Amino acid sequence: MTDSLKERLFRTDTKAWNNPWYGYIGAPVFAMVGVVIGQLYGVHLVSSPLGEYLTVALCLAVTMFVGFTGLAFVDKRT
Numbered sequence: 001m002t003d004s005l006k007e008r009l010f011r012t013d014t015k016a017w018n019n020p021w022y023g024y025i026g027a028p029v030f031a032m033v034g035v036v037i038g039q040l041y042g043v044h045l046v047s048s049p050l051g052e053y054l055t056v057a058l059c060l061a062v063t064m065f066v067g068f069t070g071l072a073f074v075d076k077r078t
Helices: 003-010 021-045 049-074
Strands: none
Touching: 003 049, 021 049
């Protein structure tokens, strides 16, 4: 990973981004997509209620990380 990509992914403020709205709009959208994917497919992957919650949390985390990585590539500094 390049340094600018790491800055965008691991900083909590929006100063590393060219367009700070990516974080404001992207975070809730990716969270909703991750929860929906986890709810839809979590039932089919595990058989316990705890497993379903963990599957939803895993899908949420993976979706947000992959989504923000994609946004960071789009927002590359020139």
